[in-house]
Structures are given as structure tokens and as C-alpha cells.
Amino acid sequence: MSDTVNKRKLEHLNIVRDDAMSDRQKFYFDDVHLTHRALPDIDLADVDSSVTFLGKQLSFPMLISSMTGGDHDEIVTINRNLAEAAERTQVAMGVGSQRVMFSEPRARESFQLRDVAPSTVLLANLGAVQLNYGLTHDMCREAISVLDADGLFLHLNPLQEAAQAEGDTNFGDLSDRIADLVKVLEVPVILKEVGAGVSVADLELALRCGIGCVDVAGTGGTSWARIEQQRDFDNVTSDVGAVFQDWGIPTPIALRHLASYRDRVSLIASGGIRNGSDMAKAVVLGASLCGMARPFLAPAAESADAVVRVIETLRQQFRTAMFLLGATRVEQIMGQDALLLDASNGGSRKP
């Protein structure tokens, strides 16, 4: 397994880098319109974009979404640059799946990030389906401990597994395994998709499992069906990847569908968020945090400074959106349906 999991992580990175269409560029947030204020009656300098997440203050509701980890210098560099930038800008960061560290002990280094990110929110990551394939509670604790994580992302990726020739597709009774895990862990468990969205039925199950936070990770940006298809053109499952590359629930639609659950669960939005205006729309639709993955990959391969530049640009855009909505505090826009314009005739942004 070790070789396979580590090799697959590298293949994923290369495909995301080389195949522009693995980002589906659907720009679903372009169909969401907010109520612009011509007379905001506030000073831009007074706009405070900070939020609290898992008891820690963030400079704005930004999460560097889970991407990578493994036994390779490039992967270590990417994670350390992301973590250093997350600390310098006070945003949250998730690491990629830590499954690899159980079969490849040298991969642990890529998840040891507290020396460069001593104070900010760091989130561990494991595939939920692995609970049906031998992942134990102790292994989950180890993944949290190596990162000294504030929480554990358990990812749900049925489409990705179905599009892999070697995929782990037994999701049977997985909610029972998740509920058992939630009961014993000392940190919060956050369920996330990886780019196909979370439905109302999923959220009902999550609540029954005792989950208090869900990342909808919807369709619109990175497509795992597409990435798996690019990995393996010679297999019948490759066709599955091609046909299902746009399958799923677009991120803003997932947020709308889950609106009535906001008082019981915190929602994270990711999947196709590409700028601070998309972020503001996601927050108005009820997200308490906005995640981006793919846009951070190239700057992370370059330097922590390059990642900081991207984050600072996003923060400026997000603060501008707050100003134009007449809000000095994030609570004034979060889940505020009154700020939504009914704009079913919205067009699509051209890449």
C-alpha cells in the first residue's frame, strides 16, 4: 500500500498542475448576486473581517483546504510553505490525507508543521471510508497528534473512489463507524466532501453522528472524477471519471439547500471559490469559513511569501465586499438572506 498511496499523491499533484481542465471553472458563484450599497455609510478602514473558528481568531474566514502530504521533498516544501503562510496571515489550514503515514513512516515529516504554524488552526485529514478498511480510532488519534491538530477532517469521496480502478468503494454503514469515532475523539470531527457536494440527506446523517461542522466542498472547481480519469486512460473506470467530471452539487446550491440547518451545524464552503467576492457570497449563504485548494498549489511550490501574497489579495477583496455590503463585522453578512438578490438570470464568467 505504501508505494501506491505515496505514488498516487504525487500523480494527483502532477495532474492538477498539468491538466487545466481538472479545475472545471464553472463559476457557479457568478449566479449569486448580493445587494450592493451605493451609500454604505461606513469607513472602509473600520471593516473588521476577523472571525473565530474552533476557539481561535482568524484574520478573515479563510481556510487553505486539505491537499497533500507524503514522503517526497516537494510535498514537504508545499506543506511547510502553506503552514508558514497560514500562520503569518492567521488563516486556517488543512493537510491532505494522512493515510500515507501509516504505511510510509517517512511521510510523517510532511505533517509536522507546528514549528512553522504554532498558533493557527491546523486540521488533520483522513478518508472516512478507511474506517471500513481497517483504520482504527488509535490511528485517527495518531494523525491528530502528529499535526497537533485542532480538529479532524474526515473526507467523503464516493465519486473519486468509484472512478479509481483500485478504489475503496464499500461505504456500507459508514455513518455508524463515523458516529463511534466522534464519540471517542478529543477534537471535533468535520465531515467534508472533496468536490461533489453534501446533500440534505447527508447532513441529516451527519447530525445523527454528532457532527457539528460540515464542509460542503461542492462542484465547480477541482474535479476528482476528472483527475482519476487523467491518471488511467486504459481502464474501464476511466470512462466513469470522464462521464462524472461535472457530477455533484454546485457549492452555492449546496449552501442554499442546507440553509435551514445553520443553527445546528457550522458550514464550511469550498469547491470553486476563486476570489474574495465568491467568499463573501458563500458567507452570505451561511458559510462560517471558505476553503480554497487548487489556487494555492502553484504559489506553495514557490515560497511562503507567494502564498502570503495570494491570501492578502483575497483578504483585501473580501474586505471590499464587506464594505460594499455596508458591513463592518462578518456577523452582519453571515447567513443574511436579505442580502441576496434573486438573480436566476445570472451569466457565467469567462475564463
Ligand SMILES: Cc1cc2nc3c(=O)[nH]c(=O)nc-3n(C[C@H](O)[C@H](O)[C@H](O)COP(=O)(O)O)c2cc1C
Ligand atoms: C491537489 C489536491 C489534493 C487534494 N487532496 C485532498 C485530500 O487529501 N483530502 C481531502 O479531504 N481533500 C483533498 N482535496 C480537495 C480539497 O480539499 C477541496 O475540498 C476541493 O479541491 C475543492 O476546492 P478547490 O475547487 O478550491 O480546489 C484536494 C484538492 C487538490 C486540488
